Amino acid sequence: MPSTEPDRPLIVAFDCTGDTLSACLGTREGVLVAATAAEDANAAEALMPLLDRMVRAHGKWSDVGLVALTIGPGGFTGVRVGVATARALSLALPCSLMPIGTLEAIAACLPPAPDLWVVKDVRRGEVVLQHFRAGRPSGGPELSSVDAARFRVLANPPSQLGGDGVALLDLGGIKIEAEGVPVAEGVWRVACRQLAEDRHPVAGTAVRPFYQRAPDAKIAQRLRPPPDVD
Amino acid sequence: MSGAQKLPSQPIVDHHPLTLPSIIGRVVLGIETSCDETAVGVVDDARSILAHEVYSQLDEHALYEGVVPEIAARAHVERLDILVEKALRTAGLRLGDMAAIAVTGGPGLIGGLVVGTASAKALAAVLGKPLLVVNHLAAHALTARLTDGIAFPYLLLLVSGGHSQLLAVHGADRFERLGTTIDDAAGEAFDKVAKMLGLGYPGGPRLEALARFGDPTRFDLPRPLSRHAGCDLSFSGLKTAVRTTILSLGEEGAHEATRADLAASFQTAVADSLSARTRRAIALMEARYGGGLPLVVAGGVAANGVVRQALAGLAAEHAMPFIAPPITLCGDNGAMVAWAGIERLELGAGDPLDSLTRARWPLDMSASPRIGSGQKGAKA
Numbered sequence: 001m002p003s004t005e006p007d008r009p010l011i012v013a014f015d016c017t018g019d020t021l022s023a024c025l026g027t028r029e030g031v032l033v034a035a036t037a038a039e040d041a042n043a044a045e046a047l048m049p050l051l052d053r054m055v056r057a058h059g060k061w062s063d064v065g066l067v068a069l070t071i072g073p074g075g076f077t078g079v080r081v082g083v084a085t086a087r088a089l090s091l092a093l094p095c096s097l098m099p100i101g102t103l104e105a106i107a108a109c110l111p112p113a114p115d116l117w118v119v120k121d122v123r124r125g126e127v128v129l130q131h132f133r134a135g136r137p138s139g140g141p142e143l144s145s146v147d148a149a150r151f152r153v154l155a156n157p158p159s160q161l162g163g164d165g166v167a168l169l170d171l172g173g174i175k176i177e178a179e180g181v182p183v184a185e186g187v188w189r190v191a192c193r194q195l196a197e198d199r200h201p202v203a204g205t206a207v208r209p210f211y212q213r214a215p216d217a218k219i220a221q222r223l224r225p226p227p228d229v230d
Numbered sequence: 231m232s233g234a235q236k237l238p239s240q241p242i243v244d245h246h247p248l249t250l251p252s253i254i255g256r257v258v259l260g261i262e263t264s265c266d267e268t269a270v271g272v273v274d275d276a277r278s279i280l281a282h283e284v285y286s287q288l289d290e291h292a293l294y295e296g297v298v299p300e301i302a303a304r305a306h307v308e309r310l311d312i313l314v315e316k317a318l319r320t321a322g323l324r325l326g327d328m329a330a331i332a333v334t335g336g337p338g339l340i341g342g343l344v345v346g347t348a349s350a351k352a353l354a355a356v357l358g359k360p361l362l363v364v365n366h367l368a369a370h371a372l373t374a375r376l377t378d379g380i381a382f383p384y385l386l387l388l389v390s391g392g393h394s395q396l397l398a399v400h401g402a403d404r405f406e407r408l409g410t411t412i413d414d415a416a417g418e419a420f421d422k423v424a425k426m427l428g429l430g431y432p433g434g435p436r437l438e439a440l441a442r443f444g445d446p447t448r449f450d451l452p453r454p455l456s457r458h459a460g461c462d463l464s465f466s467g468l469k470t471a472v473r474t475t476i477l478s479l480g481e482e483g484a485h486e487a488t489r490a491d492l493a494a495s496f497q498t499a500v501a502d503s504l505s506a507r508t509r510r511a512i513a514l515m516e517a518r519y520g521g522g523l524p525l526v527v528a529g530g531v532a533a534n535g536v537v538r539q540a541l542a543g544l545a546a547e548h549a550m551p552f553i554a555p556p557i558t559l560c561g562d563n564g565a566m567v568a569w570a571g572i573e574r575l576e577l578g579a580g581d582p583l584d585s586l587t588r589a590r591w592p593l594d595m596s597a598s599p600r601i602g603s604g605q606k607g608a609k610a
Contacts, residue, residue, distance in 0.1 A: 044344040048351040049583040061356045076300065077344060080307045084345045087311040088352035092325055205312055215300035219293045222428060 008065030010058070012051060012089070013188035016043035016082045017074025017102045018120075018164070022182035023047070025054045028192055032058050036182050043081040051085075061093065066201055068098035068191035070105050070183065072210035073120060073128040073141055079209045090204025098191040099207045103130040103141050106163050108186035108193075115158040119149060119165035127165035128212050129153070143212045256329035256575065259317070259353070260568025261310065263346030264338025264366045265391070266290075266297045268309040270317040271565030272328075275572050277376055280321035282558065282565045283313045288432060295431045296421065303341030310349050317564070328359055330580075332571025335363035336588030337392070343587040351583050360580035362571040366562075367593045369570040370528040371399055374553045376569040380524050385515045385550075387508050387541065390529030391417035391434075394504075396461045396511040397593060399526075402573035407594035408511045409461025416500055417531045419465035423472050423496050427489050437493050438534055444487075444494030449475055451499040453506060461511045462600065463503065472496050500531075501540040508541065512548050524551040533560040 010032075014023035021043050024034035033054055037046040055061055069086045072079040083099075090097050103118040107130075110116065116132040127149045130141040144152065150169045153161070161171070195201075255275040262269040266288075272281035287305045291297050318324060333350035336343055347363065354361035371386050385408075386397045394411040414422070417434060424433025429440060451471050454464035475492060476483045483489070508525070515523055525545040531537055538554050545552035559566060592599070 044348055044587055045584045048348070048355055052355045052583055061358075076303070077341060080303060080341070080345055081348045084307050084310065084348040085352045087307075088314075088349035089356060091311050091314060092353050092356035209304070209307060211304070215298060215304065217294050217298040217301060220295035220430075222430075223293055223295070 008063055008095070010055070010064045011066045011068060011188060011191060012055065012064055013068040013184050013191060014047065014051065014082065015070040015102065015105060015183035015187055016047055016078040017070045017072055018078070018183060020182070021046055021050070021078075022184035023050050023054060024182070024184040024188050025058055026188050028195060031185060031188060034182060034185055043078045047081060047085055064089075064093055065095055066098060066191065066195075067095060068100060068187050069207075070102040070187055071099045071207065072102055073122055073143075073212040074102050076209075076211060079211070083207055083209045087204040087207060090207075096201030097204055097207045098194060098201045100187050100190045101130070101137070101141060101210065102183070103128065103163065104132075104137055104190055105183050105186035107132045107135065107137075108189040109181045109183060110160065110162045113158075113160035116160045116162065117153050117158045118163040119153075119161065119169060120163045121165040121168055122212050126212075127168060129165070131158070141210070141212070256572065257321075257323060257327055258330045258332050258362070258568045258571040258575065259314070259325070259328045260364075260369075260564040260566070260571055261314070261331070261333040261346045261350050262366070262369075262562050262564045262567045263306040263310060263342040264334045264336070265342060265562055266302050267562040268306050268313055269562055269564040269567075270310070270313040271563055271568045272317050272321040272323065273376065273565050273568035273572060275576075277379060277569075279376070279565045280323065281317035282563060283317045283320065284561070284563055285309050285313055292431055295425055297339070299339045299341050302339055303345060306342045306345040310345060314349075314353075325353065325357055328357065330354070330360040330362050330571055330575055331357070332362040332364050332567050332574070334366045334369065334567050335581075335585060336366065336591035338366055338589065340587060340589045343589070347585065347587050351585075355583060360575065361583065361585065362574050362579060363581040363585045364567050364570040364574065365591050365593060366567075367393060367395075367591075368402070368405070369566040371397060371405065371526075371593065372402060372570050372573055373528050373555045373559055373566045374524070374526040375573070376566065377555055377559065378553050380526070380551070380553060383515075383519065384524040384526050385508075385511055386526045386528060387504065387511075388529050389416045389504065389527065389531035389537070391415060391421060393529065394463045394465070394531075395593070396463075396508060398515060402570070402577060403579075405593040407592075407597040408514055409463060409507060410597070410600055411463040411465060412600045413464050413466035414469060416463070416465055416504065417529070419469045419500065420531065420534075422469050423493075426473055426476055427493060434530065434534065438497065438536070440490050441493040441497045441536070444490030444492070446494040446498035448491040449495035451475070451495050453499055453503045456503070456506055461507050461514070463507050465500065465503070468496070468499055468503070497534070497536050501534075501537045504537060505540045505544050508544060512544070512550070516548070521549055522551075524553050526553045528555060528560070530561050533557050
């Protein structure tokens, strides 16, 4: 497992699936440096300069033994920038990757809670939500309308809520936690936890984006199957 | 000025596993993801193509009879690093042997472009090698120097799914637009007419295949702008004429022979139109430089046999060397990007890691835009 090799101790972690790009550099012992790009920064332009500055300020690229990243849900372009960057880093270094769900990374940024829903705004009146128990996912991320998500959460009110989609749910008095640290630090925390649990990183080519929706595309009329006729 | 100097031609080597890094010059890896081909090439400064890997997304887009940008972007991210590895294996080289990483930075579909540039930036940063962000059109335009080693200047007809332009190529970074389409690109017109004829995707090659069985004289289709001065091009009216013809034919339009005749008539009209406008550009170049400069055609439509034949005839009339890339280099590919990177490297160029990707990136920045030009279609 590359990150346990003593000569390659650095872990690069980043998130560009949301509105704010964040990255951090650490080891298994702690975060060395964390940074957030300007709010209007475009991941395609800002991610690699940010990572390069961090790594060169604290070592060299050949010291990096693991790259951890969020794979979605989130903005499709940001998700792809992250995955394409990580896969190319994996090829060039070479090193393994730790793909992490964006909602799990957000959950890791929040104070520990026995019961947590993370809700992410994915536009078009929809959210993706995921439930966590004692910091661990109790199910996968689910795409939902705002109304259905509200019903789902109110049916079993959690001790804590987080994520930028919570405000859309209009939940009244339930406590909402602001994200405590940039998401990249959550990525690093989950990566370290998984390493401690002997969950192995994967090859670059095994890392695929998580898209919450299929592409908007209409099959050509000529090629559509005929409607069923009783 | 005398005619262009023709350097000794070198055969294209698609597979070169025995090349030793120590005996070759500077080698550049080229990445192309601007539309529906994921492609990686490895080229050296002696004009050898050491690897030329293309993954065509035809199957992914076939159901939609056109390029779906989101599907294209998804396919690029799943394939690109695999193709890089494959290209390196084919070349018998390692990433560390590369002198630079070149990548298409535009114009094209932004979702695909960011996959290519994000990957190239990561490779360049880790390797500590220059990043070369290449204009996709420049890569097509410079392909003739890779394949035939011609000197500047030359006249270029660039015809693809997103672009139709006549350019004077003065240098690797100096392009003068002599004319451009004022509406659709030629390749776009091929695709749209193929769709009207029920040929599916990709339209160009299928239309050409059907046209082989047709009579190109049966339908009298227009040659747009034929009476206009200048070198601009137009294909929208021709496309509309085909649509009107199909409607007027009624049921007969569905007959295979009629469709073949219409395909052949359309294809000939495009070839005539391209030839006529290129003839005007030749006159401009002859007035400036004298005769004998090469006529180069590039881009996906350059793969069309009838178009190539018409342009070859035109070049012969004017005693110009005619250079058309091999069919494998007409479409989008990584070798042309790698070569354009080498040309930029020779000029001492290099780009920062925060380089922009550009959906629109004209070759001649001083030329005024034409209404509608290159603003439609997946490759616009």
